[in-house]
Amino acid sequence: MASHSTLLLLSSSLNPLIPKPTTTTTTRSRTRPLLIMATSGDSIPAQNKPPKLVTFIGKGGSGKTTASVLASRYYASEGLRTCLVVHSQDPTAENLMGCSFQTTPTQCGTNTNLFAVKLETTKMLLEPLDRLKKVDARLNLTQGILEKIVGEELGVLPGMDSFAPVLALQNLINLFSEQKGSSEKEYDVVVFDGMSSEETLRLIGATERARSYLKYVKDLAEKTDIGRLTSPSIIKLVYDSVRMHGRTSEGKTSSEIWTEIEGLIEKTSLWLTNPRNFGCYIVMDLTQPASVSAALRYWGCAIQAGIHVSAAFGFLPQVSPVEKEASEKFSPLPFSILPLDSSVSSFTTSAKELLKCSPKCKYSYVTFDPKEKTVTLFMPGFDKSEIKLFQYRGGLELLVEAGDQRRIIKLPGDMQGKVAGAKFVDRNIIIKLR
Structure with missing residues (x-):
């Protein structure tokens, strides 16, 4: 011990x-x-594009969804193909966007660069189950038991909501593609509005935590009698169902599959720590002290989860000393005000600059x-x-x-x-x- x-x-x-x-x-x-901030003009040049994946965290009711909608509109207005991903049954985002979200990305309004999708876990369970059935039919591991499962009869269990966005975000940002400039790339920016800040922090910080679990699972698979007996078949079933890089396990040993999984976790972890790829923003309602206090706590929680926070935003109806106080509280984090009217035209220059999230804004x-x-x-x-x-x-x-x-x-x-x-x-x- x-x-x-x-x-x-x-x-x-x-x-x-x-x-x-x-x-x-x-x-x-x-x-x-030490804090180094980048400065540039209002436009987003090709070499200084915003991160591919953007999310906002903060207290419930502080404006996470509003900030997500504003950011999506801003990126789209700059000529970037943008998809807003909402993982909630709350209709707020749809009301702000003025369009109804579907379970597949659909264009919102007249801007041909702006898309939105609503994730529903009950529907998202069907695709992985279908993959499992196809792989099992080839490997014959469950002797037809999986084939008898009717996916539409299955409900959502606790924990499934956390896993569901992983596959959806992977499909949208094409994280595991090995070809640079792949034709599969469809969106320049994906803005993710999760169910809660806690769920989002768990999701984004999962790769760091997964290493410890993977180590112990691998030891069980390779160093115990039951593991050596069952793990080769199970790991191939899971691997072929997920289809990392679009490959199958055919011709691969268990050791090679474990090595590839470890490399995938490492690659994902490095991807999320690169501000060119991922931008996490704190958001708060500056008229509510509880919202500001919660934002400070979520900043600390994000650091604990291994997440680099790019900047902090506050909603404020008018110029107030509260803005300066909040800026000082969140120093050295860059800070700016977001408009309450959900209009991109009301964006301040500093807010635009922070949403670009230049890689130099790192400490x-x-x-x-x-x-x-x-x-x-x-x-x-x-x-x-x-x-x-x-x-x-x-x-x-x-x-x-x-x-x-x-x-x-x-x-x-x-x-x-x-x-x-x-x-x-x-x-x-x-x-x-x-």
């Missing part, structure tokens, strides 16, 4: 010998990570100081009592628990060691290593 260090409840008074974090740039009295939430042997983690939205630290596998890594998320921080070779202490200073955890 793996041993772990004693749980550390962070305290600003713990280990006063730990120095305060140092940064390259300080713009206000607070200490912040690190984790900094290492080998000289002082300290690790500084930026954790907005959390109180020190909500953050816990663990160490497993000796001193190779740190495990940070906060906001119902766990994050593993790999330590550089010259900094590996046990935790000597930690303290919380102005939204930062400063961890001292022995």
Whole structure:
């Protein structure tokens, strides 16, 4: 059984010998990570296109769906083929767009670049089941049991709603295509409006979490008697049903399939951490303090899930000191106001700039100081009592628990060691290593 260090409840008074974090740039009295912002004109040149996948997170009722509609309209107005994907029965998006959504992408209004689709899990279950039946008919693993299942009789179980968008988004953004400039590419931007911020964070952060599960499942498959007996057939059934890269398992060994799955997870993880591909935005209603507070928490949760947040947006009916206060609270995150009238013409220049999400708008939430042997983690939205630290596998890594998320921080070779202490200073955890 793996041993772990004693749980550390962070305290600003713990280990006063730990120095305060140092940064390259300080713009206000607070200490912040380095922020580099890109500037350009109002148009979107080919080399500075927005990310392929865009989503918004925040408190329910804070304007996630409104922001998704606004972003979709803006991208389409810039000549980019855009698809708004809504995973909810809430008709708000349809009312704002002025058109009825179907379960397949359909054009909205007169703009030939603007499309929308509504995901319904009950219907989306049928395609994977049909694939399973076809593969099973060829491999004869269930001896006809799968063929007897009537997909239309099956209801949606808890957890299925989280899995359903994966296949839909893959079809729209063509993530697993190995051909650059593939003719299958249909949309320049896909805007995803999920069922809730929690579900979206789980979905986007799933690849990082999947590595641990895959490791243990692979060990069970290769190192146990029942695994060696059953896993070759099961893994081929799943692989052929998903059809990664459009391939089949014919001629592949189980080891080759495992290696390909591991490579797919790695590729997806790298894809999502590239701001050219994925943009995650925080959204809030600045007239509601609870919305602003929740947005701060979701920012911290996104960091915990391994997601790079591109910017924060606030809805505000008129110019108010609240805007400046919110901007300071969310620093170093770029911040801008979104119009309440759902009109692209009301967009500010700064809002347009942030939606372009230039790859230069990136900064690190984790900094290492080998000289002082300290690790500084930026954790907005959390109180020190909500953050816990663990160490497993000796001193190779740190495990940070906060906001119902766990994050593993790999330590550089010259900094590996046990935790000597930690303290919380102005939204930062400063961890001292022995």
